[in-house]
Amino acid sequence: MVYLLRHMHGSDVRFLESFHGDGLAHGTPVNAVGVLSRADEIGGCRLDAMEAAARVAARYATDERLRRLCPVVVPVAGLLGAAGATLREEEYRVLAQVAAEPLSEVVELLLTADRFGASEPARRRTLDRLGLFGVRLSISLIREGKVADSADLARALVDHSGIERLREVFAAQFVGRSEVLKARSALAVLDECLPPDSPLAADAERIRASAHEFVELRLLHLLRSGRLPGNDEQLAEMDLLLGGAGAAAHSRLGLPADATPARIATAARAALARWQVIAEHPFSARELRTAARAAVRSCEGVLATVAG
Numbered sequence: 001m002v003y004l005l006r007h008m009h010g011s012d013v014r015f016l017e018s019f020h021g022d023g024l025a026h027g028t029p030v031n032a033v034g035v036l037s038r039a040d041e042i043g044g045c046r047l048d049a050m051e052a053a054a055r056v057a058a059r060y061a062t063d064e065r066l067r068r069l070c071p072v073v074v075p076v077a078g079l080l081g082a083a084g085a086t087l088r089e090e091e092y093r094v095l096a097q098v099a100a101e102p103l104s105e106v107v108e109l110l111l112t113a114d115r116f117g118a119s120e121p122a123r124r125r126t127l128d129r130l131g132l133f134g135v136r137l138s139i140s141l142i143r144e145g146k147v148a149d150s151a152d153l154a155r156a157l158v159d160h161s162g163i164e165r166l167r168e169v170f171a172a173q174f175v176g177r178s179e180v181l182k183a184r185s186a187l188a189v190l191d192e193c194l195p196p197d198s199p200l201a202a203d204a205e206r207i208r209a210s211a212h213e214f215v216e217l218r219l220l221h222l223l224r225s226g227r228l229p230g231n232d233e234q235l236a237e238m239d240l241l242l243g244g245a246g247a248a249a250h251s252r253l254g255l256p257a258d259a260t261p262a263r264i265a266t267a268a269r270a271a272l273a274r275w276q277v278i279a280e281h282p283f284s285a286r287e288l289r290t291a292a293r294a295a296v297r298s299c300e301g302v303l304a305t306v307a308g
Helices: 010-017 049-062 064-069 077-084 089-099 104-109 112-121 120-142 150-161 163-175 179-193 197-212 212-224 234-240 261-280 286-307
Strands: 001-007 033-036 072-073
Touching: 010 112, 010 163, 010 179, 033 049, 064 286, 077 089, 077 150, 089 104, 104 112, 104 179, 112 120, 120 150, 120 212, 150 197, 150 212, 179 197, 179 212, 212 234, 212 286, 234 261
Parallel strands: 001 033, 033 072
Antiparallel strands: none
């Protein structure tokens, strides 16, 4: 589920609570992504608006009630991203012309959207396409020499919009585990159709209980719902190992995409040793020991992938 919000109100929380079910057949924190839409407006269209929106998103991500329902919140300025993807040369020339004016005149023009849009028809059209934040950002980038042409500006606008970060989140949350999510949905359909005491229902339950991919999803659900014990460091590492940031080996270990197989193997062996200790420690909570054994299995899977 992708949930668009501008500010988190009680109605948003109630909607998310109604969407989420107790079982994995329904919505869970594993397949929910919040998008803080029109993020540039949160910061009043100032040049630091996206940084302000990122702080708001981070605050939402640490809110216990919201984190249980939607642990990933990404700020996105959709209009800015769309403008960057389709920026025209004519629009760049309009912006470059304004950027070349004396600073005092530029400041006056950019005080409000009405003032900028009323100055010339071409500026009004550019404002409609980029929004006030996009216009301010573009002129700032041009004046500072950070972009030299329309292609540079287009890339910069997309980079600032948050669209790329949203794509990364989608890849990690949905694309990387698409087959597992489809299989889970198929089992959920079987649950609805089959009598509980039928042999096929028993087979489906065995698959759900034994397949490690489903175990990872179940534990991610519990972890992100705040129902697994452990300190912050342990839970953060477990989230990664279970595929919370993506199923790729480097993602599970918090390594860059260009990490060498040797580096991945070294990190996986270190993680394996840590979680074996937790799984076998007599003072570890029972739920944590169960989750630690799954983390060990995930580490072994990473090592097998690297070795293969």
